[in-house]
Amino acid sequence: MRRIIGNTLRYFLLTAIAALMVGPFLWMVATSLMDPQDIFHFPPRWIPDRFDLRNYGAIMDVLPLGTLLLNSFAIAVSATIGQLLSCTLAAYAFARMEFHGKNALYFILLATMMIPAQVTMIPTFLIMRAVGLIDTLYALIVPAFFGGAFGTFLLRQFFTSIPRELDDAARMDGCGRFRILWSIYLPLSRPALVTLGLFSFMTYWNDLLGPVIYLSSTEHATLTMGLASLQSGTMVTRYDLLMAGSVLSVLPILVLLIVGQQWFVKGVATTGLKG
């Protein structure tokens, strides 16, 4: 009996919290489907009278939606590839190779996570300006090919859990280091690679500070920039359009979350336990 009451209470709590966490998203979707005239209605309506996607068409008149989506997508995918490549290589070296100053270097790499982005953003901007990448997508993509503390840490944790005997056996068969990485470590590390890939895609897809600093022309703008401009640019705040745009921004990530929920959770949990 006590157990039943306890479980009911817990379900009640879980549901109440879920309503708080998901409610704003439902409100976002509801607003995005409403007739602009119904939005400033009192009391607020959760269920729109009509169910059409007119606002999603209307947002295209204000924003070059195709370009924005394409740019955001190009940046997120390329940067993710960059992160996977550079972090895999570094993580493998830190996990399975012996060299001078290894521990010190690894410590320094992890310590860079403490440097606030505000300190590095001006010099990074200057580097990008010096190599002529301002207002190109490359300004956001190129740094991703130069590694990162989080990704290297995540993959190194995983690599060190792979039994060394596999390395030894492969070496007896005459495999070089790269062969071992390529045909043993990478296939075994699929979960960690998926986790890093998801996090990386999410980070670059959602990024606002980077695009705001580096990109200025409309043809190179990202979806997050477009949304931000919509809010400050128009005289009357068009919540119907803003919410339609927000839904478009959340949708790809929602799909990733539903497909890869367990990988997201694993990624966060790893950093927590061993950080």
Added chain:
Amino acid sequence: MKNPSRLFRALEPWLYLLPTLTGLALFSAGAVVTSFLISFTTWDMITPPELVWAGNYLSLWRSDLFWEVVLNTLYFILLAVPLSVSCSLALALVANTGLRGITFFRTAYFLPVVSSMIAVALVWSWIFNPEYGLLNYLLEEVFGVKGPAWLHSTTWAMPAMVIVTVWKGLGYSMIIFLAGLQNIPQDLYHAATMDGAGAWKRFRHITLPMLSPTTFFVLVITLINAFQVFEQTYVLTRGGPANSTLTMSYYIYQNAFQYFQMGRAAALSYVLFAVIFVVTLVQFRIQKRWVFYA
């Protein structure tokens, strides 16, 4: 395959590390040094920089706006960090169960974490709308209170920012707490129950101490992030009304990329860096007093 030469074997790790080390040198270590040097100059990025030594730091010290920004940042942190850590711990305790459908709930709690801050801030700015927004409607209907003007009020804009920040980050810290909770050996609870310890006693004397390393980690991360609050400000208030939500990170962005005062911005970023560094160091120092490593 023939044996690789000794030289190659010695060089091989460095080949693997080349991208990361280049990035470290250019975008981290190099950037930290460059920023430091820029902070001693005045520079608009067009005319050559001019050396002013500690001029930027002195002018900040004498600037009323700077101190206002510092106080705003502290106010934000004092509201957001304790609220965020305690709520996410509570959330983890509720979600730490094997009940059916728990994956669904955890995924739901994680949705704000993975969504872009811009989308999240936009929907909240709509919820906070004083006349037609959902929040004031609920306040009026359920509690009979007339809600404030939220983002348009110098008093309520900052709490509104805190609500958005805490709400967005809850799921992240919850997952870390969950992992910590699941690492506590169940025997401890069985033994305590046998000895007649109630739920509160078990929480107070087993869960809290065993979880303290996780709590410490969450606290450090939450604090570092709180110092750097930017996107919420950019979307919700741009630092207004009347500078009431102008915090450090946004102020740095304004100085650098709106007023093009690179020297001043770099000096500000160093002040922020120093504060984060000291606060983190102090946390590591005092952790011995309350963090329990089994």
